[in-house]
Amino acid sequence: MTDQVAELFREYHGSLVRMLMRRTGDRDRAEEIAQEVFARAVVAPPRNPRPWLFAVALNLVREEGRRRARQERRLVLYKAEQPTSALRPDEALDRGERIASVRDALDQLSERDRDALLLKAEGFSYDDIASTLGLARGAVGTTLSRARRKLVEAYRAGEGAHDAAS
Numbered sequence: 001m002t003d004q005v006a007e008l009f010r011e012y013h014g015s016l017v018r019m020l021m022r023r024t025g026d027r028d029r030a031e032e033i034a035q036e037v038f039a040r041a042v043v044a045p046p047r048n049p050r051p052w053l054f055a056v057a058l059n060l061v062r063e064e065g066r067r068r069a070r071q072e073r074r075l076v077l078y079k080a081e082q083p084t085s086a087l088r089p090d091e092a093l094d095r096g097e098r099i100a101s102v103r104d105a106l107d108q109l110s111e112r113d114r115d116a117l118l119l120k121a122e123g124f125s126y127d128d129i130a131s132t133l134g135l136a137r138g139a140v141g142t143t144l145s146r147a148r149r150k151l152v153e154a155y156r157a158g159e160g161a162h163d164a165a166s
Contacts, residue, residue, distance in 0.1 A: 005041050008049050013038070016057055023061050033060050069132070073118055105154035113147035120144055 013034060020030035037056045046052035106114050112133060119129045126140040135143060 004045055009038055012053055016053055020057055033057055101158050104158050105151050108154040109150055116143045117147045
């Protein structure tokens, strides 16, 4: 560790870990994130250290939250795809095709539109969607409306291509 980063560590480590512990509720995780923050400070020493260290720490917490939310969405989608009862083979095939068509349509949306729809499907409020995606609250309704329209259009276009191939 450079002398500058060692000094930053002595001066800010304790308060950074305390803030991270309050944010994450987990002392070990707070220590890990603080370690990552100081590792980044070694690579790119900050000019204004205190705000930089805390901003990087909060960004890492947010990134972890987004990663966890994506994993949870995948798990929910996976669980939704699992048969709840024994389906006849033709029903299972139809269901699989519908799921694939919806996934294809979702893949055609922009990341923001897709995320907004998935968050809404998970029961997120407009305020939570705005906060999660970095949107103004007033933009959430418009984003969801546009995303729904594009999803329906992509789904119908996909069905048309599927029908033509049949």
